[in-house]
Amino acid sequence: MTKLRLVFMGTPDFAVPSLSALIGAGHEVVCAYSQPPRPAGRGQQVQASPVHRFAEAHGIPVRTPRSLRNAEAQAEFAALAADAAVVAAYGLILPQPVLDAPRLGCLNVHGSLLPRWRGAAPIQRSILAGDAETGITIMQMDAGLDTGAMLLKGAVPITAETTASTLHDALAALGARLIVAALDGLAAGTLAAEPQPEEGVTYAAKLTRDDGRLDWSREAAHVERQVRALTPWPGCWFDAPTAQGGVERIKVLKAEPAPDAPPAAPGTVLDDRLAIACADGAVRLTLVQRPGKAPVDGAAFLRGFALPPGSRLDAA
Template sequence: MGTPDFSVPVLAALIDAGHRVCCVYSQPPRPAGRGQQERPSPVHAFAASRGIPVRVPKTLRDADAQTAFAALEADVGVVAAYGLILPKAVLDAPRFGCLNVHASLLPRWRGAAPIQRAILAGDAQSGVTIMQMDAGLDTGAMLLWDSVPITASTDATALHDALSVMGSHLIVDALDRLEKGGLAATAQPDDGVTYAAKLAKDEGRLDWTRPAVELERAVRAFTPWPGAWFERGGERFKVLAATVADGSGAPGTVLDDVLTVACGSDALRLLKIQRSGRAALDADAFLRGYPLAKGARIFEPCPATN
């Protein structure tokens, strides 16, 4: 049971390990591209290419969907970024229940966006936890886990890919141990629980009154979506790479000729920028086409929130 790119290596690993995948569940096709034609999810497309039956219910809360799931008589359900709530009837249907491939070191970053939240918070590491699912939000017992460092250059794309591969290895190991009766469960501790709220589109807006270190993390965390950006003259500019630099001044003020911008504390040097509808450019090439001299302002106040 999975939907986005993150889940594809998990499904591929299950197949390659010789497990019989009786059915794949994924979210329904969604409109995509310029023509807004319905497009199956990455997991749906991959499963179909391997000849595996795919089901795309809008919900698993109704009795018919739950009966159809139970009729599979599966030994175990493997869940990786599926995106739908699994009711208790679904969780309990497989002989060994449902195992979740979760992209964090539980109990830190339960919820929808653990990869991005870990980078935003400045965590030194992330990882994958294989969890026995229960009715709570990522509250089930931990079965296996592994970690990976988050470095000063780690962005969400790189961490996503690393954790996807890690999860594919861990779930195969978990199922092997489960079959042999050697998969021990460890309850999640009460201390250290945090929640990774779903990303909002406007979260990527850079608020220059905040510390530069936080904005630099935002640039890495919001790659590729929703992107880190600022507006100037009614035009949106996406910041694809940046680094913290020395400097001070009114927030949003350009401090030099290499596009260092003053923040609430310290400064942010913009390394790669993309104007709306144009190619991404390194700072020097960007400045040749869009001059921003020392003293220029790129600050537009963020809208007030309640």
């Protein structure tokens, strides 16, 4: 293995295993770049990112510029004289002078099997679409949106039990292994980059809170995947009518298929265990949460909320 002088650029938990693996492999991480500290949590206290905290704990200097587009930031980056930069869910666009500065370029740890799911939310979109597998692509970055040539790939199956959280962790671990291997191959001259095919390109659009709204007019399989894909962020929900004539927003944390449920109009409550009719079939909401209360199973929710079988929820 050739010991390399590296810059690491990442922000969330997903990136931490890759940084840890690079340190463990004996590379010299001379600087970490991360998003600036921001308010987070219930108290909205300003907090450094997971990568920021991990890097500082390992004695690595951290920079948190709000942009890399100005000449001063680009000169500071180039002055690090890195062999390569490793980028994992960093959150800032790298302008061409930054991409060109390291001797071996900038390598991205991307959470999909490119060219499928370029963009911001590949983990969630792969589950939501019903893909059979996804994975990690180590990519040589260029100026496009996840369009660079591919160095290494590894696949992870998506099963009926896969959630955004479990897939996130599996891909983060896989990315850590692959980035070390990719750097070894690149430094040794044994790994050649392969251009992405032009067929099969899809885009993983950034998620918003409204993506979590459950639409009972969709197929039951889609609604069930939506809960697995969008928990914990942005979270899934529906509005339930209250006895006072208003609505209450109910979070849905877990759901499962309800294949034996009787047919009914989409949005109909079918039983006392919170099975809800969809466009075809039904889903059972197995863990839900009212505002300000603890999560409970569907039956317990219905014991405290007047929503008897036959009630209708908004279909969209």
